[in-house]
Amino acid sequence: MEKKLKIAIIIIIAICIIIPISVVAYNNYQYNKEQADFNNTIKKVSDMENKTDIQAYDTFSKNSVTTTQSIAVHIEDNKTGTEEISILQNLSNNMTNETLKNYTNLEIERLTAEHKIWVAEIEYCQAIDDYYNGNGSISQVTKKSNEIDTYSNSTVNKKIEVEQYLARNPELKNRLTQMGIDEDFLIDQSEDYNYTLTHS
Numbered sequence: 001m002e003k004k005l006k007i008a009i010i011i012i013i014a015i016c017i018i019i020p021i022s023v024v025a026y027n028n029y030q031y032n033k034e035q036a037d038f039n040n041t042i043k044k045v046s047d048m049e050n051k052t053d054i055q056a057y058d059t060f061s062k063n064s065v066t067t068t069q070s071i072a073v074h075i076e077d078n079k080t081g082t083e084e085i086s087i088l089q090n091l092s093n094n095m096t097n098e099t100l101k102n103y104t105n106l107e108i109e110r111l112t113a114e115h116k117i118w119v120a121e122i123e124y125c126q127a128i129d130d131y132y133n134g135n136g137s138i139s140q141v142t143k144k145s146n147e148i149d150t151y152s153n154s155t156v157n158k159k160i161e162v163e164q165y166l167a168r169n170p171e172l173k174n175r176l177t178q179m180g181i182d183e184d185f186l187i188d189q190s191e192d193y194n195y196t197l198t199h200s
Contacts (some may be wrong), residue, residue: 030096038100039179041091045084045107046181052080067125074125078118085111099169106165110158116151124148 056073059065088108095101124144130136166173 034095034097034100037091038095038097038104039175041087042104042107042176042181043179045087046179048080048084052077067129071122071125074118074121078115078122081111081115081118085115099172103162103165103169103172106158106162110155110162113151113155113158117148117155120144120147120151 055076059069059073085108088104088111092101092104092108095104124141124147127136127141127144131138131141166176
C-alpha cells in the first residue's frame with residue numbers, strides 16, 4: 001500500500017510539473033506563431049500595395065494620362081486593395097495580441113477608405129468620357145471630383161490615426177521600420193503626381 005501511495009504521489013508531482021511546462025511551451029509556441037504570422041502577412045500586403053504603387057507611378061509620372069490608362073490603374077488598385085483587405089481581415093480574426101490586432105484593424109480601415117477613392121476615380125474617368133462623348137454632363141464630372149476629395153480627406157484621417165497609433169506603440173513602429181514597412185504601406189503618394197488627365 002505504501003508503495004502504491006509513493007507511486008501515486010510521484011505521478012501527481014509529475015503531472016503538476018508536466019502540465020504547467022506543457023502549457024507554457026504551447027503558449028510560447030502560439031505567441032511565436034502569431035508574431036511570425038503578423039510579420040509575414042503585413043510584409044506580404046505591404047509588398048502587394050507597393051507593387052501597385054510602382055505601377056501607378058509609372059503611369060501617373062507622365063505629363064499626360066488618358067482616362068483609359070487611369071481606369072486601368074485604378075481597376076488594378078481596386079483588385080489588389082480588395083485582396084489586401086481580405087488578407088488583413090483573416091489575420092485580424094486570428095489575432096489575440098491586442099496591439100497587433102488594433103494596428104491590423106486600422107490598416108483595414110485605411111484600405112477601405114482608399115477603396116472608395118479607387119472606385120470614385122474609375123467613375124470620374126467614366127464621367128469625363130461620357131461628357132466628351134456627349135452622354136454626360138460637366139456636373140457629373142464635378143460631382144465625382146468632389147467625391148474623390150471627400151474620400152481623400154477620409155483616407156488622410158485614417159493615415160493620421162495609424163501614425164498616431166504607431167507613435168503610442170514605438171516598439172511596433174520600430175518593428176515595421178525594420179521590416180521596411182511604413183505606416184501606410186506606400187512608397188509613392190498619388191497626391192504628389194502632377195499630370196493632365198485627357199479623354200481617351
